[in-house]
Amino acid sequence: VTNHNHISALEKIIGKENILTDPHDTAPYEKGWRDDGGKAAFVLRPHNTNDVSRILSYCAKNNIHIIPQGANTGLVSGSTPDTSGAHCVLSLSRLNTIFHIDPINRTAHVGAGCKLSALNATLEEHGLYFPIDLGADPTIGGMLATNTGGGRFLKYGGVRENTLGLRAILSDEDGTLIDLLHPCRKNNTGPDLKHLFIGTSGAFGIITEALVNLAPLPQQTATALLIPRTPESVNTLLMEMERRCGNYFSAFEGMSGEAIKRALAHSPTLTNPFGRDAIPNYAILLELTRTWTPRVGEQPLTDILESILSELWAMPEEPLENALLGDPAKLWALRHALSEGVQKSGKLIAFDIAFKRGDVMNFLMQMHKQLPAQFPDIAICDFGHIGDGGVHFNLVVAKDDPRLSDNSFETNLRRWVYDCVVREYNGSFSAEHALGRKNQMFYDLYTPQNIKNINHKIKNLLCTGEISAILL
Numbered sequence: 270v271t272n273h274n275h276i277s278a279l280e281k282i283i284g285k286e287n288i289l290t291d292p293h294d295t296a297p298y299e300k301g302w303r304d305d306g307g308k309a310a311f312v313l314r315p316h317n318t319n320d321v322s323r324i325l326s327y328c329a330k331n332n333i334h335i336i337p338q339g340a341n342t343g344l345v346s347g348s349t350p351d352t353s354g355a356h357c358v359l360s361l362s363r364l365n366t367i368f369h370i371d372p373i374n375r376t377a378h379v380g381a382g383c384k385l386s387a388l389n390a391t392l393e394e395h396g397l398y399f400p401i402d403l404g405a406d407p408t409i410g411g412m413l414a415t416n417t418g419g420g421r422f423l424k425y426g427g428v429r430e431n432t433l434g435l436r437a438i439l440s441d442e443d444g445t446l447i448d449l450l451h452p453c454r455k456n457n458t459g460p461d462l463k464h465l466f467i468g469t470s471g472a473f474g475i476i477t478e479a480l481v482n483l484a485p486l487p488q489q490t491a492t493a494l495l496i497p498r499t500p501e502s503v504n505t506l507l508m509e510m511e512r513r514c515g516n517y518f519s520a521f522e523g524m525s526g527e528a529i530k531r532a533l534a535h536s537p538t539l540t541n542p543f544g545r546d547a548i549p550n551y552a553i554l555l556e557l558t559r560t561w562t563p564r565v566g567e568q569p570l571t572d573i574l575e576s577i578l579s580e581l582w583a584m585p586e587e588p589l590e591n592a593l594l595g596d597p598a599k600l601w602a603l604r605h606a607l608s609e610g611v612q613k614s615g616k617l618i619a620f621d622i623a624f625k626r627g628d629v630m631n632f633l634m635q636m637h638k639q640l641p642a643q644f645p646d647i648a649i650c651d652f653g654h655i656g657d658g659g660v661h662f663n664l665v666v667a668k669d670d671p672r673l674s675d676n677s678f679e680t681n682l683r684r685w686v687y688d689c690v691v692r693e694y695n696g697s698f699s700a701e702h703a704l705g706r707k708n709q710m711f712y713d714l715y716t717p718q719n720i721k722n723i724n725h726k727i728k729n730l731l732c733t734g735e736i737s738a739i740l741l
């Protein structure tokens with residue numbers, strides 16, 4: 270059976286206008302944010318859960334390998350086809366209905382293709398938002414599939430902690446619907462199967478709808494940049510902030526000077542918060558939020574932050590070298606511009622890794638010491654969610670570096686870094702971007718065989734057809 274036959278059959282299922290075959294039309298679905306992408310046999314764009322079920326049933330019966338795709342902002346080549354031309358992209362972007370907002374339950378029932386920005390725009394009038402914050406605009410389904418973390422994980426947790434329920438379609442001959450769209454916050458009636466689909470990159474099924482937790486929109490925000498005196502001072506500052514700010518504390522984001530310089534160079538509209546002062550080696554973006562406006566006689570949040578910073582200044586171990594209060598919008602604009610600034614400054618070799626919190630700065634210090642000896646002439650441009658132990662450990666190599674023409678250079682470098690993360694620190698080789706073709710070999714390398722066996726059995730139990738870019 271040729272692609273042509275499959276396309277005709279699938280046209281009958283979802284309509285001709287919802288299948289893309291022209292290379293010009295399929296191109297945007299073939300290349301990821303940070304990968305060169307591949308070639309799709311064709312692209313399917315269903316409108317609802319029922320369409321997805323019928324597509325998966327047909328594909329399972331006909332051995333068509335499907336790659337689910339949301340907004341395609343993932344960073345590990347999980348949402349794009351490989352170069353074989355044998356994979357078909359299933360875009361969920363049209364499942365973008367916002368079905369229901371329940372302000373009392375503080376939940377939203379949305380289609381998997383609904384964009385985060387669209388959901389938050391709709392929620393504004395209810396004074397609510399989906400509290401996962403990041404510098405991209407993903408779909409809710411993609412966020413569930415990757416268990417997105419983001420900048421306010423410290424306060425709200427990740428997607429896993431903010432999902433009440435979902436609907437998913439299995440890749441089997443029936444295109445079975447698994448309905449786990451339960452509205453209760455408490456529900457201990459057996460294993461919580463929704464977690465099979467959260468953070469597993471589509472390998473166990475396609476998420477078509479989700480019921481997500483909402484949080485009251487902050488009405489006051491105060492931000493500052495902290496410059497720690499030493500790398501070790503970062504841990505002191507983190508613990509002190511948690512103790513002194515309690516539930517107001519919402520972000521503690523680390524930014525290396527190298528990453529800041531590249532963001533400022535790439536985006537001329539950004540304001541340099543350090544003015545004429547030198548850009549420090551490391552700065553922390555700190556945020557406090559409160560869900561009410563100042564009451565009569567109550568200190569505004571900025572004043573509270575200022576008092577806390579004075580307390581930190583006065584500490585005998587002197588963890589602070591400097592601190593600058595700043596406009597939240599401007600400081601977050603800088604934070605969110607780091608990713609692109611670093612990417613545009615050379616050939617980027619990026620690692621999304623995590624540690625227990627006390628190890629983050631130790632790892633960074635070790636890398637600054639050892640990397641130049643092992644792999645010279647590479648800039649370390651890290652930043653990350655260090656309040657929860659996450660680091661975007663970005664290495665930038667000059668684009669014309671002759672080592673890049675040798676494929677083994679990047680593989681050896683990755684292996685060397687990940688070995689240190691996983692074997693020396695018991696850290697994670699994929700903190701929040703989940704799995705895709707880019708890190709498949711490290712799943713194969715570091716996942717214990719008995720865990721791989723369980724994953725494989727679950728996959729075989731749920732799916733007879735092939736879905737996802739990853740092999741479990």
Ligand SMILES: Cc1cc2nc3c(=O)[nH]c(=O)nc-3n(C[C@H](O)[C@H](O)[C@H](O)COP(=O)(O)OP(=O)(O)OC[C@H]3O[C@@H](n4cnc5c(N)ncnc54)[C@H](O)[C@@H]3O)c2cc1C
Nearest residue numbers: 339340341342343347407408410411414417418419471476
């Ligand atoms: C500038 C930038 C900043 C970022 N910052 C962060 C950050 O701070 N924290 C963070 O965690 N991530 C971050 N990311 C990564 C990315 O945005 C998240 O992983 C995002 O949640 C992916 O959503 P998406 O809709 O783009 O999914 P896609 O990229 O389209 O897909 C991601 C994965 O999910 C699968 N998938 C997509 N939709 C479904 C579905 N409905 N059912 C089953 N599987 C599906 C895909 O096959 C793929 O494996 C950032 C990305 C960029 C570009």
